[in-house]
Amino acid sequence: MSEFDPLSLFAILYESFGVWFWPAVILACLLLVSIIASVVLIRRKDLAFGRPVLIALAVGATTTFIATLLAPAWTHADLGALGSIVDVVAAVALALVPGAAAAALAFLLVAVISTGRRRL
Amino acid sequence: MNRRTFLLGGTSALAALSLGVSGTTAQTSDAPVNIVIAGAGAAGLSLASRLRRRMSKARITIVDAKREHYFQPGFTLIMAGLWQPDDVTESNADFMPRDVDWVEEAVAEFDPESNSITTSGGQRLGYDYLFVTTGLNLDYAAIEGMETSLIGQEGIASVYAGPEAAAASSRAMDRFLEAGGTGLFGRPATEIKCAGAPLKMTFITEDRARRQGRRENVELVYNAHNDTVFAIPPVNDKVETLFAERGVKVNHGHVLKALEPGSRQAVYETADGEVTMDYDFIHVVPPMRAPDPVRNSPLPWQEGPLAADGWIEAERETLRHPRYPNVFALGDVAGVPRGKTAASVKWQVPVVADNFVAETRGEEPVAAYNGYTSCPMVTAYGTAMLIEFDYEGNLIQSFPFIEPLEERWVSWLIEEKGLKGAYLAMLRGRA
Known part of the structure; x- marks a missing residue:
């Protein structure tokens, strides 16, 4: 692991994603930009972060939990294959990806809805 | 983009680490x-x-008639019915570098005395340096009564013969x-490539029978060619233990000599002489x-254990031919202990490339290949052991948190989802 090379990892990710690589990168960037824009919007409107953050955490945690349960099936295995703590940690780590995406989307939606209501 | 695509990223990162990406x-x-x-x-x-990429003024010629390129580590997953x-199946053209x-x-024909090779079309190509990466020959004909057209029929399976043969084996x-x-x-x-594959197929068949509720209907026998089922002692002990727990009988010192497909007998x-065994299913490894x-x-090699089957003589740390110093052998055809896996190639190629570039710069080549090879040993649907070792048989852990002799889903994850991306990146010389 000490010889880990980010450029090689990039190449491996590129080959793994195939034609979906750049759409995935663009979508991730759009999500990131949207989150930053939402934060700026909430601050400008002087709204509290509590509600969107809490909802985002709840949605993210729920998605991560469900994705963790589904992770073995994605590899043609059943849930019983998660036989050690290392397996569970790996499944959770993978599930955090859709979990984080869902949390970001939830934050974005709540922020947009909240700032829209305030405007009205 | 969907969940699968997102998850591939994390898996590929694990695969990258498992292959020991160098920096x-x-x-x-x-x-x-x-x-x-x-x-x-x-x-x-x-x-x-x-x-x-590293030798802009070199003239590089690659010689091969094959147009299709197979991700061979996936063959076992085809026989498992998953792929x-x-x-x-990839195309060699898609991975051929520009300006080659x-x-x-x-x-x-190889003629190292005159620094040339001859192609099947009669072209004679001279070289300053030759890198032999021909792979190996599956000698099914050496088993009396066996031919590849039988795979999928008469209870005969063989995962090595190609993707269609692996699919026929699955059926x-x-x-x-x-x-x-x-x-x-x-x-x-x-010597065989991916020495874990015969064991994987035994585990997969056993687990599939169990999952279908038919384990009691089948007797499974592993005929080892010598007194072990795997050359690395701790791995051998673990596999024999798992076989015993799962009711797989092991016979040692049995080498398949002949098949009689009609009567379903294997010799x-x-x-102690020839032994004939009846079978309803046989996984043939040529x-x-x-x-x-x-x-x-x-x-x-002109003598020694690697001479009989024609493996190319090579210094095991540099893969350079000792009698023809402008010749190197890499991959399956290299006459070095172990080293007939994609993971071996991943480590051999950078060593040879680094040393060759250094030498052509007038510098001392210092890179050394330690015999690293890896085998994600599938032990059931959903679990595998991530086994890595070197020339000396020392177990190596790319991940300190994955015990090599423990059955883990995370190791299966690497096998099933992660390795292909890493392999394709390796073909492009990027991993």
């Missing part, structure tokens, strides 16, 4: 040398890509599990040898 800064060389690479398999393509042949001449003919396994009977597994006495050579043009050349 060295690549030097370049302006030497205008004439390089011939014989073979466009994993080693040939990966080497061509690396040398092309389709399309999942492992591809002669689409087979190598017919044969399903028919066997439905009908019941005796299943025979084993391996030949020669084995043993220390003897493996260097291709004939290599064997008929002066390149193979």
